[in-house]
Amino acid sequence: MGVLVEVHKRSAIGYKELYACVKDKDYFVITTNVAHCFQKFGFDKQKLFYTQGDYGLFQCSIPCHSNTYDNELQIRTMVAEQKNMKIPSELVPRCPVCGKPMTMNLRSDSKFVQDEGWEQAYLRYKDFIEEHKNLPTIFIELGVGYNSPGIIKYP
């Protein structure tokens, strides 16, 4: 049996409790939530399709190329070094290719980067759906509304 978890950003359920429910199951998560919470609470990134981006990733603000970068160390350094809500200028994240500021990997306009990791997550999601289409599968839909219905609600 498979478990497909569909979560929208307004969901109020606790991630810890949700993970406890699915961690020993053949699960997959599709989400429009960009807050990086699934990974923080132990969900396997290989079982996660973060359709609208991930605050755990930086991308070039232009973007001059289609890579994303894990930002945990940079963010933790900024938090540790901030004073009066400001960080030292040298900690402002810069694109390693063009030097322009980096930004969060968030689908908010046409500059969203769908890198190889995003494409692989999409393919794993499609594979999960295909492999489970004739198997008993529980769909858990949490907080999925009409903000972006073409991603989860209608399909």
Ligand SMILES: [Zn+2]
């Ligand atoms: Zn760049």
